Amino acid sequence: MMGGYMNRILRIDLSKEKIGEEKPEKDWSIKYIGGRGWGARKVWESGIDVDPLGPDNLMFFASGPLTGLLIPSAGKMTIVSISPATRIYADSSVGGAFGAELKQAGYDAIALSGVSKKPVYIMIDDGDVEIRDAEEYWGMGALATEERLKKDIGDNGIHVLSIGPAGEKLVKFACITSDYGRNAGRTGMGAIMGSKKLKAIVVRGFKDIPVADVDKFLEIAYDSFNSIYENEFLDIWQRQGTLQVIAWANERGVLPTRNFQETMFEHAEEIGGDKMEEVKTTDRACFACPMTCGNYCVIKEGNTKVVVEGPEYETAAMLGSACGIKDLKTVIKANNLCDDLGIDTISSGNLVGLLMEAYEKGILTKEDTGGIELKFGNGEALLKILEMIAKREGIGDIVAEGVRAVTEKWREMKPFAIQAKGLEQSAYDTRASPGMALAYATCDVGAHHSRAWVISKDLEMQNKWTAEERAKLVIYHQHIRPLFDCLGVCRLEWIELSVDENIYADFYTAVTGVKTTLKKLLERSEAIYNLTRAINILKGISRKDDYPPERFFCDPVPTGPLKGKLLHREEYDNLLDTYYRLRGWDSRGVPTERTLLRLGLKDVALKLKKSGKI
Ligand code: SF4
Numbered sequence: 001m002m003g004g005y006m007n008r009i010l011r012i013d014l015s016k017e018k019i020g021e022e023k024p025e026k027d028w029s030i031k032y033i034g035g036r037g038w039g040a041r042k043v044w045e046s047g048i049d050v051d052p053l054g055p056d057n058l059m060f061f062a063s064g065p066l067t068g069l070l071i072p073s074a075g076k077m078t079i080v081s082i083s084p085a086t087r088i089y090a091d092s093s094v095g096g097a098f099g100a101e102l103k104q105a106g107y108d109a110i111a112l113s114g115v116s117k118k119p120v121y122i123m124i125d126d127g128d129v130e131i132r133d134a135e136e137y138w139g140m141g142a143l144a145t146e147e148r149l150k151k152d153i154g155d156n157g158i159h160v161l162s163i164g165p166a167g168e169k170l171v172k173f174a175c176i177t178s179d180y181g182r183n184a185g186r187t188g189m190g191a192i193m194g195s196k197k198l199k200a201i202v203v204r205g206f207k208d209i210p211v212a213d214v215d216k217f218l219e220i221a222y223d224s225f226n227s228i229y230e231n232e233f234l235d236i237w238q239r240q241g242t243l244q245v246i247a248w249a250n251e252r253g254v255l256p257t258r259n260f261q262e263t264m265f266e267h268a269e270e271i272g273g274d275k276m277e278e279v280k281t282t283d284r285a286c287f288a289c290p291m292t293c294g295n296y297c298v299i300k301e302g303n304t305k306v307v308v309e310g311p312e313y314e315t316a317a318m319l320g321s322a323c324g325i326k327d328l329k330t331v332i333k334a335n336n337l338c339d340d341l342g343i344d345t346i347s348s349g350n351l352v353g354l355l356m357e358a359y360e361k362g363i364l365t366k367e368d369t370g371g372i373e374l375k376f377g378n379g380e381a382l383l384k385i386l387e388m389i390a391k392r393e394g395i396g397d398i399v400a401e402g403v404r405a406v407t408e409k410w411r412e413m414k415p416f417a418i419q420a421k422g423l424e425q426s427a428y429d430t431r432a433s434p435g436m437a438l439a440y441a442t443c444d445v446g447a448h449h450s451r452a453w454v455i456s457k458d459l460e461m462q463n464k465w466t467a468e469e470r471a472k473l474v475i476y477h478q479h480i481r482p483l484f485d486c487l488g489v490c491r492l493e494w495i496e497l498s499v500d501e502n503i504y505a506d507f508y509t510a511v512t513g514v515k516t517t518l519k520k521l522l523e524r525s526e527a528i529y530n531l532t533r534a535i536n537i538l539k540g541i542s543r544k545d546d547y548p549p550e551r552f553f554c555d556p557v558p559t560g561p562l563k564g565k566l567l568h569r570e571e572y573d574n575l576l577d578t579y580y581r582l583r584g585w586d587s588r589g590v591p592t593e594r595t596l597l598r599l600g601l602k603d604v605a606l607k608l609k610k611s612g613k614i
Contacts, residue, residue: 002029003212004065004511010107010129012122014196015055015114019129024108030514031600033486033521034064036091037528038109039080040535043089044604046113048535052084052188053170053195055115061102061161061201062109064488065512068100068209068287070221072228072499073490075100075287082539083187084195085172085347085402086422086446089535090187093450093485095286096179098159098203105205114196121149121200126207134199139165141340142177142190145200153202161201164342166390167194171400173347173424174390177339181309182286182294185344187423187445188402212513220506224499228290231497238283240273241293242313247272249317252459253560254429256322258376259353260418260551263429264560267326271316275328284309291492299329308336311345314449317427318349323356324376334382341390346448350424351399351406352385354417363412370394418549420447421541430548431557432565433458434575435470437548439477442579444532447549450485452477453495459562467571471579479525486525527599530583530591534604537613543589546576590614 001007011020024038032041039060050056060080067074077099083090102110106127116131119138123130137145142164150156160178167174167190174190175183184190193199211217228234236244249255250268257265269275276295284294299306311319311331319325319334338345358364359374366372370388372381388396398409404422407414418425423446430437439452452474458465480501484491487508493499505518533541548567556566580587584595590613596605608614 001210002065002512002514003210004069004508005029005034006103006106006108006207006209008107010110010124012110012112012129012131013114014112014116014120014131014198017116017131019131022111029065029512031524032528033483033524034108035062035067035076035078035488036080036093036482036485037524038062039078039091040089040528040531042111043080043082044531044535048082048089048538050082052082052087052192055113055196057082057113057192059112059189059192059196060109061112063099063103064486066504066507067488068103069211069217069511070288071489071507072224072493073286073289073291074488075289076485076488076490077102078485079176079184079189081189081192083445084170084191085188088421088445088539088541089532090189090445091485092176092184092186092189094161094176094178094182094184095490096159096182097287098161098178099488100287101159101203101205103205103209104207105203106207110201112196112198116197119197119199121198121202123153124201124203124205126205137199138168141165142167142342143180143340146177146180149200149202155204158202158204163190163193163199164340164390166342166400167191168199169390169392169400170194171343171390171392172402173344174342175344177342181339183339183344185346186448186450190342211511213510217507217510220503220510224503225290227499228493228497233497234291237496238292239277241295243276243295243311243316244273245313246316246321249313249428253557253562254433254455254459256317256353256418256427256429258324259322259357259416260429261357261416261555262559263431263557263562265321268321270326271320271328271331276311279328279332286490289490291497293492297332299332301329306333306336308332308339311335314427315345315349318346318353319382320349322349322353322427323382325379325382326377327379330379330382334386337383337386341386343386343390346426347402347424348386348389350418351389351403352382354403354406354413355385355395355399357416358410358413363410364395368395415550415554418447418551420548421445421545423447425549428455429552429557430455431552431567432562434567434572435465435474437552437567437572438471438575438579439474441546441548442474442478444529444536451481453481467575467578468582471575471582474579475582478529479522482528483521483525486528523599527601530596530599531601531604533585533589533591534596534601534608537590537608538611541589543576543587546589548572586614
């Protein structure tokens with residue numbers, strides 16, 4: 001048996017109330033590594049032609065071979081399914097320690113299907129598994145549910161995945177929360193859990209995770225922790241986490257402001273890292289993470305106290321500058337509300353910014369908003385509308401369906417809806433960065449920064465770069481960044497502290513006992529990217545879906561260092577063609593048979609052929 005894996009997948013069918021186990025396929029560890037890779041394969045095999053909120057949509061919660069070990073930030077787990085928001089392939093990774101605890105409970109992954117007749121939660125107790133009644137928790141906030149479960153079970157050391165009212169009400173961008181604010185935020189995983197009437201999953205475990213070469217493993221672990229502790233940038237990461245990026249993005253003119261109309265926010269300092277340090281009480285880390293990028297912030301108003309882990313950059317930008325909100329207190333309150341209601345802060349902020357612009361343009365009136373003055377900068381309006389979305393009240397009922405439904409109802413909003421593939425874009429304006437625009441547009445889950453982040457290099461290179469150089473960097477990112485989600489570790493040490501990426505191949509070799517190199521792992525990550533692309537092609541995705549939002553081709557950047565910049569259609573067409581060619585996809589964006597065979601995906605090629613796609 002290979003080290004790093006527990007070699008068991010927990011199988012739960014909520015319709016039949018059946019609990020079982022299965023072994024992962026023999027070659028999975030090598031071919032699909034774990035985490036996102038296992039999930040993509042499992043979803044492919046279980047059938048993708050499903051109603052995302054129906055019983056047949058599989059949810060696959062998967063750790064990686066490095067999850068739960070003494071490796072910097074090895075607490076990651078990825079949840080994979082078909083998204084109710086985009087109706088295509090979806091995954092969302094979650095930090096904290098749930099993934100590590102799941103391994104210690106004896107499982108690499110959970111394959112969850114079916115729909116329960118009544119609200120339930122799953123208790124995984126060191127290998128013993130039960131489906132328990134959750135009637136008394138239904139309707140509670142996600143954070144409150146975690147707190148109550150810990151109290152009722154009588155163990156503060158358990159780890160919990162929970163949903164809030166938004167997940168129960170099938171809000172299409174509902175999230176899953178863990179460890180008081182570590183979220184699987186994007187693509188609506190909370191709605192899928194809600195559709196299954198599953199309020200929470202609780203895990204506790206005490207088992208050892210096997211390691212093939214303990215001495216080598218300890219040597220690499222010791223060196224990598226030491227190099228992180230000696231890194232000159234560790235201090236600022238521990239103090240501010242990703243919130244320091246607000247100042248960076250604002251200075252460069254890429255901070256989404258008032259629904260991406262502008263790219264610099266005059267109050268950026270008020271929602272940035274320095275301001276946050278004034279209300280921060282302590283750091284917080286995911287499992288085994290020396291970076292401790294989580295910040296606990298506390299604000300007091302009269303008799304009430306709001307405690308939140310965060311906000312991190314994406315949240316502060318989307319609930320802050322994108323909505324014209326100029327004070328950190330409101331951003332913190334909105335962050336806390338989103339976490340407890342169980343909605344994704346990025347999609348929520350993006351949508352509220354869109355509504356605010358529509359309101360200021362007269363497309364929406366007070367009649368539509370239920371009397372709310374939905375103007376940029378109105379913090380009370382932001383908090384109220386978030387609640388209405390999560391509870392599906394008034395206009396919130398339509399917004400809860402996501403950006404496509406909103407622009408279907410109010411077509412005049414289409415030109416300034418910032419999204420790709422039906423997923424609301426996260427927090428970078430890409431008018432001056434064709435590479436980052438390509439990264440968002442070709443991301444397999446929609447406009448999310450998780451797959452590739454090339455904006456810094458792109459801004460530095462500007463016109464000095466060829467389309468090929470730009471596309472190559474996007475592709476490299478799209479392979480290496482998801483590789484971390486396969487291995488089960490956080491990528492921030494590699495990105496922010498320049499930890500050598502080859503170390504992760506060394507860790508894989510020492511842990512599993514299977515000799516590998518970064519090149520080989522990246523090839524498997526490429527295969528997984530092609531698999532998720534194939535799923536999306538079969539779900540109807542084509543070239544037209546690989547384009548950035550309309551606004552970025554039409555409205556030049558109005559002020560700041562990038563004034564006058566915008567994307568050009570011809571240039572983008574050429575970049576997309578180059579990207580497809582380098583990937584071995586045809587001009588429609590479909591992986592060719594040759595590419596799929598090169599990557600060992602014969603059955604995928606056959607299915608695409610049978611369906612007439614190649
Ligand atoms: S860097 Fe931040 S997100 Fe990543 S594991 Fe550490 S605390 Fe978690």
